[in-house]
Amino acid sequence: MVQEHENIVGFDSAILMHPTVWKASGHVGNFIDVMVEDTITKERFRYDTLSDVQREQNLSPNGNPLSEPKNFNLMFSTSLGSTEESSMKVYLRPETAQGIYVNFKNVQQTSRLKLPFGIAQVGKAFRNELLFKNFIFRTCEFEQMEMQFFVHPQEDTKWFEHWKQLRMQYYKDIGIRESHLRFHEHRPDELAHYAKEACDVFYHFPFGWNEIEGIHNRSNFDLTQHSEFSKKDLSYQPEEGEKFIPCIIETSAGLTRTVLLVLCDAYRVEEIEGSARTVLQLHPRLAPYTIAVLPLVKKDGLAERAKQLFLSLQKEYSCAFDVNTSIGKRYRRQDEIGTPLCLTYDYDSLTDSSVTIRQRDTLKQERVAIHKINQYISDYVKTYGVDNA
Template identity: 40%
Template sequence: PRNFVFRSREFSQMEIEYFIHPNKINDCPLLGKTHKSFELNVLTADAKKHEKMKISQLLDDNIIKTPWHAYWIVESVQWLISLGIKKENLRIRQHSKTELSHYSLETWDIEYSYPWGWKELEGIANRTDFDLKQHSKFSGKDLTYFDDETKEKVIPYVIEPSIGVDRLILTLLFDTYTEKKEKDETKTVLELNGRISPIQVAVLPLMKKDGMSDKAKEVANDLRKSFVVEYDDAGSVGKRYARNDEIGTPYCVTIDYDSLEKDDCTVRDRTSTKQVRVKIKDLPEIVCNLLNDEMKFEKAGKLVK
C-alpha cells in the first residue's frame, strides 16, 4: 500500500518459539560476557530519544526484565548485523504498557532508521505460558512438560523473535545499495554480504580465444561444487566487473594468459576493487575463507598493483 514493500497485504514471516522452564526464566546459561557488554541504541518506554546502553545496565536497572529476553535481543541484533545491516541504523524500543499485548510480560522491537523514520524490523516478545495454555484449552491436548528434577508438570514460557522476510530484504537493500562516481559516470554497487549474495563468485575469461574460455569454464565447474557461480564472457572485462558489482557478486575470478602458463588467476574484491593473484588449486579454500570472514582480502594472495 505504501513505502514500496515495507508494508504489503501478503508477506512471509519468520518466527522462533523458544520454550523456557517457567521457574528458570531468570536463569540463562547462554547469556555470556559478550552479550552483557554488547552496546546498542535503546529507546525505553518513557524516553523521547534513544541512548547507547549496555545489556548489563539494562538488566541491572530492570529495564529488560529477564536474562532470556536480553539473550534473544542480542542474538537477533547481531544476526541482523552479520547479514549486512549497519549497527548505527538499528535500535531497540521497549513497548509501553498501553501497547503491550495482554499476554506479554514484555516486548521489544528492533527498529531500523528508514527514510520515513524509525520503524519496526523485528519484534521479540515474552509471551509467558499463554500460547500453550490456549492450545491445550482448545485442542484438549496436554502440552505440559514433565520436569524430572522436581517430578512435576509445568507449562513452558515462550520467547518469540518474529521478523518479516520481505521487510528484511528491503532493509538490506537500503544498507547495501550504493552509487559510486567514477570520472563522468555513476556506477551502482550492491554490497551484499557474500553469504547471502545470489552469486558468490563470477568466473571471467579475459578473452574468449587461446584457450582462456575453456580454462575459465573448468575453474567455474570446479567452484560450483561448493559455491553459487556465474560464468560470464560477454563484453569487455571491465563491463563484466560492473555487471557483477550491480548484482552484488562479492568476488570475480579472471583467467588470463598467465593462468594458462602458471595455473594461477586474479581475484577481484567487489567493494574495494582490489585484486590479488592466487593459485587456482587454492581457490576453493580462499573463497570459502573470504565468504566466512575468516581471511582479510589483502592476505588472500599477492596484491596486484
C-alpha cells in the same frame, strides 16, 4: 536458529487450522485495526497512526474531516466444506506461531526435548492489511521466520534478554550497518494482550525507522489458552519436580522485510575515477553469486579454459560466468548484483596457472594460483565483516 542450536528444532505447521485455534489465541477478538477515512479523498488511515491533534480535531493528514472509527479485522476468512450449508468458517493464518503452540506436545515428545528448548519455522502468513505501501514492506501475503522458545516461568526474563541480544547480533552478522539498527522497547500501554514484555528491532529504511522483528515474552498465555480451549494437558513434566505450563519467548521476523532491508542497506552509488559505480554490497553469504568467472577475451582458448574452471568451482560455490562485453563492464555488472569476487582468466593464466581475483568492496586485485582458489574464497567469506566491512 535450528542448525546452530542443538535445542531448537524445525517445524512446518498447517496454514488452515480449526477456527477455535484463533479464538483461543485471541485473534478473533483482538486482531483488529481501527480505521478512519478521509471523507473528501476517501483515503484510509489507521487511527493509531494519527497525531493527538488530528484525533482531537477529527482531521485527516490532508486536513479534511474524518469518518467515524471502524474496526478492521486483519484475518482473511474462507469456507471449509463441500456445500454452503455444511461449510465451516476458517481463517488463513495471520502468523505461524499458533501452529507451533498446538503442536507443542507432539514436537516435545517425539523429539525428546527438555526445557529450555525452541521450535522454529519459516512459512506463509496472510493479513488483510488496511494499507499496502513501501514496496514489499507491507503486503497481504508474506513470509515469516518465527521461533518459540519454551522456558521455566522463573527464567522467562533471563531468556527474553538473551534472545534480544542474539537477534540483534544476527543482523550485524549478515552485514547490516549497526548505525541503522536500534531497539524499540514497548511501553506498558503498547504491549499486546499476550505479552509480559516486548521489544522490536527497528531498521532505518529510506522511508524511515520501521520494525523488522519482534521479541516477546508471552508468559504462559498461549499454552494456557490452548489447553483450556482444547481440553488437552499442555503442561511440561520435568524429571524431578511438579508439572507446569512453560512460558514462551518469541522471536518473530519478517523474511520479506528482511530481504528489503538487506537490499536497502547494501545499495551504494560511488564515484570511481570520475564515474559513478553502482554496487550492492551484500554479505557473501547472501549474495546471489559468490564469485564470477570472467575470461579476459573470448578468443585464443581463454573462454574454454575459464569455462572449465567455472564448472569446477560451481560444485562448491554459486558462480556466474560472463564472456560478453569488455572486462570493465563485466566487473560493473557483477558489482550491481552484489557478487563479492570476480575471477579473471587471462593470457598469463595459460602459463602460470594463476588468475586475478578482484574484490567488489575494495577493488583490490590479487594474483592467486588456481589450486588455491577454493581456499581463497573460503577465507574471504569467513573473514568478511572483520577485514572487509
